[in-house]
Amino acid sequence: MRSFLTLSTPRRLLGALALAGVASALLLPAAAGADTWPGKPIKVVVNFPAGGAADQIARAVTVPLQAALGQPVVVENRGGAGGNIGGEAVAKSPADGYTLLMSSGGMVSVNPHLYPKMPFDPVKDLVPVAAAARVLVFLEVRPTLPVNNIEEFLKYLKANPGKLSFGTPGNGSSPHLAAEMLKTQADVFAVHVPYRGAAPAMQDLLGGQVDFMFDPGIGLQHVKAGKLKLLAVGSSKRSPLFPDVPTLDEVGLKGFDADTWFGFYAPAGTPAEVVTRLNREINKVLATPAVQERINALGGIPAPMSPADFGARASIDSKRFGALIKARNIQGD
Template identity: 90%
Template sequence: MHSYPPRSKRHLLGALALAGMAFSLLLQPAQAQTEAWPGKPIKVIVNFPAGGAADQIARAVTVPLQAALGQPVVVENRGGAGGNIGGEAVAKAPADGYTLLMSSGGMVSVNPHLYPKMPFDPTKDLVPVAAAARVLVFLEVRPTLPVNNIQEFMQYLKAHPGKLSFGTPGNGSSPHLAAEMLKAQANVFAVHVPYRGAAPAMQDLLGGQVDFMFDPGIGLQHVKAGKLKLLAVGSAKRSPLFPDVPTLDEVGLKGFDADTWFGFYAPAGTPPEVVARLNREINKVLATTAVKDRITALGGVPAPMSPADFHARAAIDSTRFGALIQARNIKGD
């Protein structure tokens, strides 16, 4: 004879089985959505204007990325407020892997020090997906400035306090912070002219409206063409593109390092499997010759790393740049 559990226990077991089936059915759409990702085009918001380093790196990466993912990857520029406008748009987007952010690391590590009331918290409302490049800054001057090397430039700057001007992509941008490092360490003064992006600042440097600029790489073609003078690199190491150009550390500004890491972010809550897939695919793209060459042409260095390492890098930069911002009393736009 068969032995059956008591009626009450059978009812309990049946209820548990039904509950399990219902929970399983609830999970299936979410699991299917994750497994099917990507099932539609992906948008990458660049939080700086077209033509700048973030824009150029984003476009270099997204072309091969869409081939790897099998879906269109569309770049959209939303500049303004030091990157906060584009950053907020992504932070408040659905966390489904279809809206990403391409930004300089400054939005996470610098902006909280610049803006007392940000419309979102970049450390809580965004998750790091993949670093793309370590972006160097190059100290360039207009061709008519009567200097031929970094030593002559520093002497000229000291001899003409407040007479020279420098352009930047905006308050708190990495080129601006590099110039403030220079002013602080060399004890010199020059007039800051902020622009809405690196491209318009570069145009005015070429036109002679400003005297010098820390260039995130978009002007190196003009250096090679003889339209600008490259005097130094604001990095801890010399650039492989210009091995004969000294770093500012070498000429006496000890410890000078204004490098920043550019990369991709997603809204907090994006499925970990989607973040992991994006990280793998972006790192593969960064290893391709075409993308490496494009980033190198900007004077940058491809920087594949895990999301955790990218997050740790931002924390280090937040400490060092935060101290500079406080000491120089730098405010956001």
């Protein structure tokens, strides 16, 4: 059988066929890589210190996730600059699905308002993969503070301007923004003490070095042990864990909602099929009783959703928190 290519075949056609062959050869490795993913361990960068809500949620999810993917999933903490250090590391990593970020939604929705010269653009340089949890904040005070409910606390704050202090995981963190909402809506003043993470802030609240804190859930075990007083929830709804504890909206701070969504991101350009697979597997993990129990213990609520819905949530939060940041003139560390 004779080949269809002959000496009379036009040179242009020969050139086009040659280029098509080269293009096909270049596309094969990429397609094969996506088809065989994951073929090696996956790293999840948590952009906050160990012990905080982001770290605990990441570790709760990654253990069953590695079983589902058939590869080790290793957590690495890279805190600092309100999450920007870990966020930048992931944003500038290869977009191959082997480096992920676990972060509070604040790095995407809040940090651009705090840091006018960020070393990366979290909206353009990262893609949402999967939400993990809606994280509530709980207003807790040291046990020796002479108040027993939220009404007494607000009156005490009002009567003692500048005499109380509150700890946060850092400038612009969701607990910090919650406290600034409180100060604005209740017309009170307290001293802000920023820490490098929620865990050290909680330790100082337990030790009495600060008077109160909006806790992202890591201190609820101490509330149950009687080491802290839980006065209110900074959410639009009461917590299922503490149905008798009122929201701040209920006691007069109308519209008070400091909830944030924690979840996973990947470098922009990560293959869509890898993002889809990760989203599907993480959502399955979030549906398991063991992971739901771990997240609920933090006072959070598992929040499976699509990448598009997760991204839309960050956009909504950017508008509402951005207005607060501008009004209170809050700046990054």
